[in-house]
Amino acid sequence: MQIRSYSFLYFFLSIIICSCVNDNASPAREEIETDSLSIKIGERLFAQRCASCHNFTSRGIGPNLGGIADSLPLSWLRQFIADPQKMLDANEQRAKQLVAQYKDIMPSFNDLSSDEVDDVIAYINVHKGKTGNRDSAAITDPIPDSIELSGIVINIKAEAQIPASAQNNKPPLARITKLDYMPGSDVLFIVDMRGKLYRLNSGTPETYFDLASLEPKFVHEPGLGAGFGSFAFHPAFHKNGLLYTVHTEKPGADIADFRYHDSIRVTYQYVLTEWKTTTPEARVFTGTPRELLRIDMVTVQHGIQEISFNPFAKLGNTDYGSLYICIGDGGAMDDKYAFLAGDPHMPWGTIFRIDPLGTNSVNGKYGIPADNPFKGKDGLGEVYAYGFRNPHRISWGGISDVYVANIGEAYIESIYRIKPGMHHGWPIREGTYAIDPQRDVTKLRPLNSGDSSVLINYPIAEYDHEWGYAAISGGFVYMGNSIPVLRGKYVFGDIPSGKLFFFDVHQKGDNHRAPVKEWQVALDGNILSLKKICNSKRVDLHFGRDASNELYILAKADGKLFKLISQYK
Numbered sequence: 001m002q003i004r005s006y007s008f009l010y011f012f013l014s015i016i017i018c019s020c021v022n023d024n025a026s027p028a029r030e031e032i033e034t035d036s037l038s039i040k041i042g043e044r045l046f047a048q049r050c051a052s053c054h055n056f057t058s059r060g061i062g063p064n065l066g067g068i069a070d071s072l073p074l075s076w077l078r079q080f081i082a083d084p085q086k087m088l089d090a091n092e093q094r095a096k097q098l099v100a101q102y103k104d105i106m107p108s109f110n111d112l113s114s115d116e117v118d119d120v121i122a123y124i125n126v127h128k129g130k131t132g133n134r135d136s137a138a139i140t141d142p143i144p145d146s147i148e149l150s151g152i153v154i155n156i157k158a159e160a161q162i163p164a165s166a167q168n169n170k171p172p173l174a175r176i177t178k179l180d181y182m183p184g185s186d187v188l189f190i191v192d193m194r195g196k197l198y199r200l201n202s203g204t205p206e207t208y209f210d211l212a213s214l215e216p217k218f219v220h221e222p223g224l225g226a227g228f229g230s231f232a233f234h235p236a237f238h239k240n241g242l243l244y245t246v247h248t249e250k251p252g253a254d255i256a257d258f259r260y261h262d263s264i265r266v267t268y269q270y271v272l273t274e275w276k277t278t279t280p281e282a283r284v285f286t287g288t289p290r291e292l293l294r295i296d297m298v299t300v301q302h303g304i305q306e307i308s309f310n311p312f313a314k315l316g317n318t319d320y321g322s323l324y325i326c327i328g329d330g331g332a333m334d335d336k337y338a339f340l341a342g343d344p345h346m347p348w349g350t351i352f353r354i355d356p357l358g359t360n361s362v363n364g365k366y367g368i369p370a371d372n373p374f375k376g377k378d379g380l381g382e383v384y385a386y387g388f389r390n391p392h393r394i395s396w397g398g399i400s401d402v403y404v405a406n407i408g409e410a411y412i413e414s415i416y417r418i419k420p421g422m423h424h425g426w427p428i429r430e431g432t433y434a435i436d437p438q439r440d441v442t443k444l445r446p447l448n449s450g451d452s453s454v455l456i457n458y459p460i461a462e463y464d465h466e467w468g469y470a471a472i473s474g475g476f477v478y479m480g481n482s483i484p485v486l487r488g489k490y491v492f493g494d495i496p497s498g499k500l501f502f503f504d505v506h507q508k509g510d511n512h513r514a515p516v517k518e519w520q521v522a523l524d525g526n527i528l529s530l531k532k533i534c535n536s537k538r539v540d541l542h543f544g545r546d547a548s549n550e551l552y553i554l555a556k557a558d559g560k561l562f563k564l565i566s567q568y569k
Contacts, residue, residue, distance in 0.1 A: 032074060032118060032121050032122050032125050034122065034125070035122075038118065038119045038122040038123075039119070039122050039123050039126055041116070041119040041123075042118075042119035042120045042121070042122045042123030042124070043123045045112075045116060045119060045120050045123075046120055046123050046124070065124050065127060074118075074121065076094070077117075077121055078114070078117055078118075081109050081112065081117050082109065082110055082117070083110065111167075138443040138444060138445065139411075139433065139444040139445060139446065141464075141466060142411055142412065142431075142433055142444055142464050143412075143462070143463060143464040143466070144466075146466075146467055147463060147467065147499075147501065147516050147517065147518050148515070148517050148518065149517070149518045149520075150502070150517040150518060150519050152485055152486070152502075152517075152519040152520070152567070153519065153520045153521065153522050153527055153567070153568035154483060154486070154519060154520070154521050154522070154564050154565075154566070154567060154568060155521070155522050155523075155564075155565050155566045155567070155568050156521045156522070156523055156553065156562040156563060156564055156565065157523075157562065157563055157565050158523075158560060158561075158562055159200075159203055159552065159561045159562055159563045160190070160200055160203050160204070160205055160560070160561040161205075161559060161560055161561075162174040162176050162190060162192060162198060162205050162559040162560070162561065163205060163559070164559055165192050165194040165195075165196070165559075166194075171536055171538070171556075171557050171558070172538075172540050172556035172557055172559070173556070173557065173558050173559040174192050174194075174556065174559030175192050175193035175194050175220075175223070175227060175540075175556055176190055176191065176192050176193075176542065176554045176555075176556055176559060176561070177191060177193055177229075177230075177305070177542050177554065177556070178190070178191045178230055178231065178306075178542065178544065178554075179542075179543075179544025179545075179546075179552050179554060179561065180231070180232070180233070180308075180544065180545075181545075181546050181547045182233050182237060182238075183233055183234075183235045183236070183237050183238070183311075184237070184238050185238075185547065186546060186547045186548070187199060187200070188200040188544075188546060189208060189231070189233075190205065190544070190554070190561065191228055191230065191231055192228065193220055193226070193227030193228050193229065194212070194220045194227055194228070195210065195211050195212025195213075195218060195220060195227065195228050196209070196210055196211070196212065196228070197209035197210075197211065197228070197231055197245075197285075199283065200561075201283075206283065206284075207284070208283070208284060208285050209231075209243070209245075209275075209284075209285040211228050211245055211247060212228070214289070215247060215249075215271075215273075215289075217249040217250065217253045217254075218247050218248070218249065219248055219249060219250055219268075220248070222300065224300045224301050225248070225268075225300055225301055225302065225303040225304075225305055225328070226248045226268060226300050226303075227247065227248060228245065228246075228247050229245075229246040229247060229248070229270065229303065229304055229305050229306075229307075230245070230246050230304070230305060230306050230307045230308075231243065231244065231245050231246075231307070232244045232307045232308050232309055232323065233309075234309065234321065234356070235309050235311075235313070235315075235320060235321060236315075236321070237280055238280050238281075239280075240276075240280075241276050241277040241278060241279070241280040241287065242274055242275070242276055242356070243274075243275045243276075243277070243285065243287070244272065244273070244274055244275070244292075244307055244323060244356065245272075245273050245275065245307075246270060246271065246272050246273070246304045246307055246325075247270070247271055247273070248268045248269065248270055248271070248300070248303065249268065249269045249271055250268065250269070251265075251266035251267060251268065251269060251296070252266070252269075253269055253271075254269070254271075254291075254294060255294070256269055256294045256295055256296040257293045257294050257295065257362070257363050258293070258294075258295040258296065258347045259295075259296045260296065260337075260340060264298060264335075264337060265298060266296040266297065266298070267297060267298060267299045267300050267331075268297050268299075268300050268303065269294055269295065269296055269297065270294070270295050270297060270303045270304040270327075271291060271293075271294050272291070272292045272293045272294075272304070272307065272325065273289050273290065273291050273292065274289070274290045274291075274292055274356055275287045275288065275289050275290075276288055276290070290365070291365070292354075292356060292365045292366045293361075293363065293365065293366065295327065295347055295348075296330075297330035297331070297348075298330045298331050298332050298334075298335055298337060298340070299330060299331030299334065299335070300331075301328070301330075301331045301334075301390070302328025302329050302330050302331050302389060302390040302407075303327075303328055303330060304325060304326065304327050304328070305326060305328070305390070305392055305393075306324075306325075306326040306391070306392065306393055306394055307323060307324065307325050307326070308323075308324050308394050308395075309321070309322065309323055309324070310322065310324070310396055310399070310402075311396060312396055312398060312399045313399060317399065318369070318371055319399070319400075321355060321356075321357065322353050322354065322355060322369055323352075323353070323354050323355070323356050324351060324352070324353055324384065324394055325351065325352035325353075325354065325382075326351055326388075326391040326392070326393070326394055326404065327347055327348060327349065327350050327351070327352060327391070328348070328349065328388065328389065328390040328391065328392075329341040329348045329349040329388070329389055329390070329426065329427070330348050332348055332349075333389070333409070333426075333427050333437065333441055338427055338437035338438060341387075341389070341426060341427045341437075342386065342387050342423065342425075342426055342427050342428060342437070343386070344374055344378075344379035344380060344383045344386045344421075344423075345378075345379055345380060346380070347380060347382070347383070349386060349387060349388045349389065349391075349426055349427075350380075350382075350383045350384075350385065350386040350387075350388065351383070351384045351385045351386070351388070351391055351394065351404065351418070352382040352383060352384060353369060353372055353382065353384035354366045354367065354368060354369070354382055355367035355368065355369050361381075361382070368381040368382055372384060372420075373385075373420045373421030374421065384418075384420055384421075385404075385418050385419065385420060385421065385422060385424060385457075386422075386423060386424065387422075387423040387424035387425045387426050387429075387456070387457075388404070388406050388424055388425075388426055389406055389407060389408060389409060389426040389427070389430075390406060390407035391404045391405070391406050392404075392405050392406065392407050392471075392472065392473070392474050393405045393473070393474025393475070393543075394418075394474070395474065395475065395476045395477070395545070396477075397476075397477035397479070397490070397505060401417070401477070401505075402417065402418040403415060403416065403417055403418070403474070403477065403490060404416045404418055404424075404474070405472045405473070405474025405475070405492060406424070406426070406459070406472070407471050407472055408430050408431065408471075408472075409430055409435075409441050409442060410430070410441070410442035410444075410465070411430060411431075411433070411442075411444055411464050411465055412430045412431030412432075412433065412444075412462050412463075412464055412465075413431075413462060413463050413464070413465075413469065413471065413472035413494070414430075414431045414459035414461070414462040414472070415459055415460060415461045415462070415472070415474070415490065415492065415503075416457065416458075416459050416460065417457075417460050417505075418457075419457045422455065422456075422457040423454065423455065423456050423457065424456065424457050424459075425456050425457075425458065425459075427441055428454065428456075429456055429458070430444060431458075431459055431462040432447065432458050432459065432462065432513065433445065433446065433447070434446070434447055434448075434451055458512075459513065460503075460505075460512075460513065460514055461490070461503040461513055461514045461515075461516050462513060462516070463501070463516050468497055469494040469497055469499060470494065470495070470496050470497065471494065471495040471496060472492060472493075472494065472495070473492060473493045473494060473495045473541045473542055473543060474492055474543070475490060475491045475492035475493065475543040475551070476490070476491060476543060476545045476549075476551060477489070477490050477491075477505055478490075478491050478549070478551060479549040480548060480549040480550040480551065481548070481549075481550075482550055482564070482565060482566055483564060483565075483566060483567055484567075485567050486502065486551075486564075488504060488505055488506060489502040489503065489504055489505065490502060490503055490505050491519075491543065491551060492543065493541045493543070494541065495539070495540060495541050495542075496538045496539065496540065496541075497531070497539065497541075498529065498530030498531050498534070498539030498541045498555070499518060499530075500518060500519050500520065500521065500530070500541075501516050501517065501518055501519070502516070502517060502519055503515060503516050503517065521533075521553070521562075521564075522568040523562075527568070530553070530555060533555075533560075533562075534555045534557040534558045534560065535557075535558065536555075536557035536558065538557060539555050539556075539557050540555060540556030540557050541553065541554070541555060542554040542555075542556070544561075550563065550564065551563075551564045552564070
């Protein structure tokens, strides 16, 4: 499950906002359990499955859930959670309205028992209030124009089929999120968040590193950001045999290096590990682990989904061997913990830059580079940049040209050219719009003269959710040779819809933002959407780049890998 569409209450509860209940069934509140044990179990499940999109005080990615048990019958809620597609097939009116509004549908959650479903609803029922939070002064259509279709079509070819890791072959078949190459070679590796790193051998995936079997406390449920989050080979891997991984564990698995007050719940811990092998040339990795850092997270969303070394930094350059760690706000804002985000004294919502071979950190397990912007100053020495909600992907267009794609809240998806030491907006900005973290981060307003009191590095490109888009999939500045029409363009897309975008990194438009345009792909001579190619309503799109700077498309839906090969003419 990834970001929005797989939070199991997000879509069906949105119906409350756009439709009325006309049947004679009693509202859920008249039938649901009210005992303390059910509510406690429901609270835990809500934190794992629902909190990424909902709270009880304001509209988030999904609607405000306060008081919803007064609106819908318990039987409807139960049926929709169990099998939404079945209700669609039966032409159930609310389900049809749901898909029309959100352009997507969640998978079934029949892994939850009927008692667990009732426990979640029992917990929601505790929170009374009005649904919705309309505000006539708020901007509801921040970017009115649709994204222009560029006319660029790129031929792709199927490169690999990653083994299905899903139970009962339910999508997403393989939670593939990152492709990278081993430094000094053209060998490609691809991670499945359910616990394995594959080595591609002439297009055939072979298990290279089975993290799930090596980390006894490893967990990858319920999806979202949980699992084997990312990997990175040290640029001198062939000499030192060092591989870095990040994964999730349950709360309390060990003492975290970065934690907050114990009155705030911990849903997961994200763990950064260094693995050392004495045989870097081996086809299967064997080595010993060394934990570098551990961080508590309020929810399973917005954790550590990216670690990476600068691929353009050479030995002797100050950035050589520096590991970048993209840390989300952990869902802190959804629970109104604004003080955990947008602060260089905190790790949440930041990009760390560390020297994994050093020892001058507080825990003595890694180093803090001397040229980090907060080294020896007011702030965490590890922090390279801050003010992100979910810095989903980081990439380079040159030695010091760093780009980060940030997944937004209610409206805006954005790409930043990073400025070290600067605030990048969250939680007082979403893209180029002002928000109020103390009240409701889903209400946008235009910037005014008073907003200049805080120095913000604004995004260089952004798009909104109006056209069925929902979450940015960060990409790369194209620097290969196969597709000249893409050179100098940052190529990216939208995770659930699979729509493909780019902008020219040298072009500026209105408000100094680069215009975003759409491009398409052709497979076997036919121009097709990725939804069609994957045969899925949700693509779960990601990108990769090889040693020759050529680009790849990863699709979780069916576990397929495609390579961009040429311009379609």
